[in-house]
Amino acid sequence: MHDAGQRQVALPEDFRPDQGDEGEGRQGLLRHVELPVGDPGRNVQGQYRRAGHAQVRYKTSADSLNDFASGAIDYMVGDPVFGLARSRDGTLRVLAVSTAKRISSVPDIPTFAEEGVPNVDVRIWWVLAAPKGTPKDILDKMHKVMTQVTTSEEARSFVGTNGGEPMTLDSPKATLDYATMDTKRWEEWAKIGKIEKQ
Numbered sequence: 001m002h003d004a005g006q007r008q009v010a011l012p013e014d015f016r017p018d019q020g021d022e023g024e025g026r027q028g029l030l031r032h033v034e035l036p037v038g039d040p041g042r043n044v045q046g047q048y049r050r051a052g053h054a055q056v057r058y059k060t061s062a063d064s065l066n067d068f069a070s071g072a073i074d075y076m077v078g079d080p081v082f083g084l085a086r087s088r089d090g091t092l093r094v095l096a097v098s099t100a101k102r103i104s105s106v107p108d109i110p111t112f113a114e115e116g117v118p119n120v121d122v123r124i125w126w127v128l129a130a131p132k133g134t135p136k137d138i139l140d141k142m143h144k145v146m147t148q149v150t151t152s153e154e155a156r157s158f159v160g161t162n163g164g165e166p167m168t169l170d171s172p173k174a175t176l177d178y179a180t181m182d183t184k185r186w187e188e189w190a191k192i193g194k195i196e197k198q
Contacts, residue, residue: 068092079124080106080163097163098122105160122189125167127179139172 056073058064061082067073068091077098084106086092096112097103100121112120128146130139149155150166159166169175189195 065091084163103163104165106163123167125179125182127175143172143175 056064056067061076061078064073064076065086068076075095080097083092083094087094094106094109096115096117097106097109098112098120100111100113102109102111112118128142130142147168150168155166169178
């Protein structure tokens, strides 16, 4: 299993906290980027959606850049590759990561909980899968090789550059159990966020 990272909350670099209440033409609304169904950032936003926030839909994080630059958008929950790149070039300010603990590759960015938003532990991951009925010895070999790859310095460096950290579990069964548990959590978040099936 490979942890692809976390979601990040980002604001335009020149954002003022009072913009949502007094910003020109805003009628007291904070406008935020809403990404397509299936994007993890949408689930994070869905958990904490409340009155006074207006959703502006985009197909990708990058599509929102011009509106961020013009001040038409106030905040977003986006992927770490997008968020870190924009943070490094000074376009956006990253406020928090969506994992329960800080990410080792970006230790200066706090978690949602540290910023006063509890119960957020959202990460995206990829998993190497095999067809049902694959012999256990083959699964064990695949797991061993994948663990060697994801724990290598090269993998840690690559994943870290993009705001994540490799995650390995003890066995193929542990990986399946984690994926099953996390899928159920995502289903719950979709319900909380009132995200309908597409």
